[in-house]
Structures are given as structure tokens and as C-alpha cells.
Amino acid sequence: MPDTAARHSPSIPILVYHQISEAPPKGAPFRGLYVAPTAFARQMALLKLLGYEGLSMSALLPYLCGEKSGKVVGITFDDGYLNNLAHALPVLQRHGFSSTCYAVSNLLGKTNEWDRAIGIAQVPLMTADQLRLWVAGGQEVGSHTQNHVRLLKTDATTAQAEMTQDKAALENLLATPVQHFCYPYGEYAEPHVAMARQAGFQTVTTTRRGRCAVKGDLFELPRVPVVRSTSLPVFWLKIATAYEDRKNA
Template sequence: MNLTHNRKPIPILVYHQIAEAPPKGSAFRSLYVAPKAFARQMKWLKLLGYTGLSMSGLGPYLAGEREGKVVGITFDDGYQNNVVHALPILNAAGFSSTCYAVSGLLGQTNVWDKHLGIAQAPLMTGADVHEWVARGQEIGSHTHQHIDLINTDDATCRADMALGKSALEAIVGKPVEHFCFPYGRYEVKHAVMAAEAGFVTATTTQRSRCHGQTNILQLPRVPVLRSTTLPVFWLKIATAYEDRRRK
């Protein structure tokens, strides 16, 4: 089992949509962060001396090879509004990030959420993925069809994880080495499958900063929500605020 070796906790932030939230009462409204709020958060990180990094950029820090004030920045699902709103803000700050895209649904919408009444939003197209990477950001995989690994047979899980990786690699022309479990639902065997598929890291929805001796294929993250104020944002990053929420 490959473990992290960082001496100090490293927060890995997780965002979903960078867009204005739908009306009150809308399902999963909390997962929207307004562009202005995201810009303030990135500016604040920079003012506090942090560097925002992709999962590849974070690698040497998680391995204990480097130390510094770093924060991982990740986006789940690959929404087009990440390209429209987050990308210019990240570039302006000089930060990198990893966006976990669903390769089989590029150019479509978040259809896996439709039955829950969640508003449908455009996902990145292949051209968007290419632009995202060309402008210094990183693409990770969120499977090929955003499947629920827990309720899917092993052979299908392996196939969907492998295709999610290879399809994105065909677009960006480089290895896709980072994976995120859809819905945050997985068992230990799925982390093993991720390693077998060639992924270097895998992230979860487990809440906590990343401490040393953490399985590199079961990394916890720090959620940033619509309601996250700047003071709470700081608490999430710089204190044990999120660590106490680990279940």
C-alpha cells in the first residue's frame, strides 16, 4: 500500500460547479460556488502565501519530498463552467488544478443526477478538455459513465475505469494518472482496481485534510460549498476544522 509521507496536513479542496446557484429550494444548490466567491478564495490563498496545485503538482509534497504552503485544487464531474469561470481565475493566480471528467459524457450534461431533480448543466466538450490542459490545468478521470462502483459488478467497474482513463488520454495526448470515485462511493477493492488501471492517486469525498500515512488511493478532501465564507474557508485549510469531520 502506497502511503503519503507529508509531515504537515495538506488540504485538497473539492469544487463542483463554478456558477451562480439555481433558485432556493433547488436540489444540491450547495455544490455551486459563485465565480466571484471562487475568485476571492483564490486571491485569499495567494495573499496568505499558499500555492494551489493539481494532483500531479501535489505529488512531491504528498510523498514528503517537498514542503511548503500548498493546497490541492480539484473539480468533480467536469462542468463546462469550470472552463468558463474557474480557468481564467486559476491562470491569473498562477495556480494549477485537476478536473475529474466523465469521458463518456463529454459535451452532454450531468445525466446521472437527473432522477434527483438536479438541474442539468453542460459538461466539458473534448475541445474544452484540450483547452483546459493547454492552459496549464490537469484532467483526471471520474470513470467513463459516472457509474456507482458499489452497485456495479467488478468486471464492469474495471472496464469503465480503464475506458475513462484511455478516452481522456486520447484527447490530451498524455497519461491521465489521477482518479476520483463517483459519488464518493467505493470499497477497498475499487482502490485496488484504480491502481491496477494505472492511476497514481484517487480522491474520495471523505472529509479531512490529508495527513501523513494516508493511502494515496483513498485521499480525503475539503469541500468548498456555496455557503463557505472566507473565515470558514481559512478554518478548513489552516486548522483541524475538517479533520474533526472525518468519519
């Protein structure tokens, strides 16, 4: 017989955003990774209206572990773009939400240089001081490696250093623990999972689509992508139904 309890076990969505900014002209590479500030504001307002609490990975962890229950959504931002600070932070504060931004320590104050070769527009990343403003604003910083490397194309020693040294650098800058990691590009293998554990991270997020199972694997957490074309009805489907879970089926 089917496992009814497993089928109806609670699921927690972790949203993933990149840039909160107006999209570049039509035809620009990866234009979909931009979410307009007005769209982001509407999405957060809908979460609040529906009774959800938007949480950072640290605040979400007890829910993922089954130690707390409630109507919660994880909110994450990849890469540390300055437009997250400018456009997302005020909205998050307005609703009393927290979030986690995964930063790249060697590129603070620079641009998304890892995208340059494929023609993606170069956009400012937060400086160390701006990252401190993000934390002072009630938000959290996670690790995304020192240089936004492709772990699958990096030798083991370098991959381990990219994780541990990014964690240490961010902790030194912010004077606060950095306990959460995100695999750059969503690319990783089993050895990288072990490295993340050894580095002392508490959770690791991926780009695998879906909501998280309570008491599931904390080192390969799926997320729910929010992109430029995500309408408000689809946004609701992504968080409140099995819409994203089927994407990974």
C-alpha cells in the same frame, strides 16, 4: 504517551469544487454544490495572499509523498462542468495555480445526466475540445469513470472497465497521461481501491472530509469540500486548521 510527532505531522488540504456558477433558485436540489464565481475568485485570492500555492494532483504528489515541503493546497473539480472552464480557469491562471478536473469521458459535451432522476438541473459538461483548452490553460484532467457510475452497484468487470476505459479515452483525447482518479459519489469498497492501483493511477480522491497526512494512503485521499455557503473565514479554517479533520473524527 501520545505520539507528538504524529499529532503535529503536516497536513495538506485538497479542495473539492463542483460547479463554479451562480446557484439555481432556493429549494433546488444540491444547490450547495454551486460556488459563485465571485466567491471562488475571493477564495483563490486569499490563498495567494496567505502564501499558498494551488496545485493539481500531479504537482501535489511530491508533497503528499514527503519529497517536497511547502505551503500548498490541492485544487480539484468533479465532473467536468463547462462553467469550470468559463469561470475558474481565468482565476487560476491569474494566480499561477494549477488544478485537476475529474472528467466523465462518455458524457463530454453532454450534461450531468446521472443527476437527472433526482431533479438536479442539467448543466453543460466540457466537450473534448474544451477539455483540451483546460489542459492548454495549464490545468490537468483526471478520471471519474466513463459514465459516472455508482461503483458499489456495479459488477467488478464493469467497474474495472469504467476506470481503465475512461483513463484510455481521456489519454487518447488529450495526448497526455491521466494519472489521477476520483470515486464517483465518493462510493467505493476495497476491491475498487485495488482496481485503481491495477489501472495505473497514482492517486485517488474520495469525499471523506479532512486534510491529507503526508506519506499517507494515496488511494483513499480525503478532501475539503467548498460549497455555496462557505464564507471566507470558514474557508480559511478549512485549509489552515483542524476544522475539517474533526469533521471526519
